[in-house]
Amino acid sequence: MRVFVTGATGALGRHLVPGLNAAGHQVTATTRTPGKVARLREAGAEPVVVDGLDRDAVIAAVRAAAPEVIVHQMTALASMRSLRKVDQVFAATNELRTRGTDNLLAAAAQAGTRRVVAQGHNFVYARSGGPVKIEEDPIDSRPIPSSARTVAAIKYVDRTVPLTAPEGIVLRYGTVYGPGASDQLVDGVRKRQLPVIGGGTGIWSFIEITDAAAATLAAVERGAPGVYNVVDDDPAPVAEWLPYLAKVAGAKPPLRLPAWLGRPLAGEFVVAQMTEGRGCSNLKARKELGWEPRYASWREGFRAWVSG
Template identity: 50%
Template sequence: MVMRVFVAGGTGVLGRRLVPQLVARGHQVTATTTSAAKLGLVERLGGEAVVMDGLDAVSVGEAVAAARPDVIVHQMTGISMAHAGKPDLKHFDRWSVPTVRLRTEGTDHLLAAAEATGVAHFVAQGYANWNGIREGGWVKTEEDALDLHEGTAAYTAMAALRHVEDAVLKADGAVMRYGAFYGPGATDDQLVLVRKRQFPLVGDGTGYASWVHLDDAASATVLAVEQKTRGVFNIVDDEPAPESEWLPWLAACAGAKPPMRVPRWLARLLAGDVVVTMMTEGRGFSNAKAKRELGWELRYPSWRQGFKEGLS
């Protein structure tokens, strides 16, 4: 069934992989950008382009009304250099402000526009990387709580993710909890640090991460759109792993020297508590539900394969 799909955030790293996949499946795609300079990019991807300010209710309402979509896909974030500046995890609360606003105000504007125009289905971007509840096992399912990290610089960003899930599930939509993205344009900042040996192992590197290639994240999203899926899904690869495994492999694939190791106290001094928590206490996630209920098949089942193919 051909659908009219409205992709909010169509020129982000995931939007650039999602729009062509939707178009290839025969869907009519309207994709938004915040810059008129990127309208041509959307058109080259096969979509109809529109400039929209996700933090302006009127702008959102007009764009959605004009597109008359069957489904809205919320992929708006503000983590690019243009919106948030150089990544600053030590001051996570300040650096994440653009994304926090898009996940709170932006989500609310899109949901209001969906209700006003009778859009039947809504799919939103969530997150499942290191932020599972820090108790019990190292790998979490959708039944396990996310950690809000109250009292830390990560709290506002984690609370924004909770807002997305609460609001979208109330609207009977779907939240795709993506792992850490890799693929074209997604890890450029990390690779610069890895090659300069400025991305160290912290302590014993026991904190788990979950990765997903952009193309696999996009294909899962296409399935959620086409199947009118409801609920929360962890969109991660088959191999959640501790930093002590994935970071040296990433360095090797990038042709860099092995990462240095720093003690927790020094990492906390240099990079802050959030980074130390990620690298020593983070939890990974299981993709069993997404594979079972969506019929999702990954092109890159493991970051080992994906890093190697993408960087070698």
């Protein structure tokens, strides 16, 4: 199939484009940076330099490629260091998730592209009820104020892509880790800058970067429209996974802070995720996409990542 991949030089795109090419697909891949064109060509794609917020340019590029599938992976997270002010950190990405999504959907309509696969996140789930969520569970109606615009942008993709594209799919990735995807996480653990806050009772779901790319490839080829959790098999509380990551990284055990002290230091969003976060189930993706993670647990995935 002809596949148009946006954000193709990002952490996930760097694995997805070669995977699509190896599977026999004809790939057109975008970047905002002319200096990255050669990298895309080496990965087997036809490169296009385009800004996802330039509506006319996006429509022209998609119409020229005439893709059967569009994959939306546009983000702007290279400088992410702290999450004390989430909406400031994600401001550019939020634009890509709203205006950028609208531009791609308009382009898909003009090009006759039925299938659109977009990046979502499992942070949308309500921080109440059971510890492990399925796709039909309620989403968060009371986001932390410092993250309200970011959560709204994720919800926008969640809602708009399946409603607008004839075959719209949103992949709710868990916390992505692996080379190039979360180097700040290991760096923070080694510097003891990432403490367990408030008992670490929040549940997290992870997904290794190549597993996320494999799920995206599966969604290009099959699966009914809708949303899918793309996570491993092992949701776990912060108090379990964070000390384990420190151990395999050769770091000292993480510090422990009460929630009241964590708020001014790390921000309300981080405290909420560490104390109230909810994991999610991948059963729907396994069944309908015919996908399963190579790293069934973050335990083995963390070991391979840090030692690699």
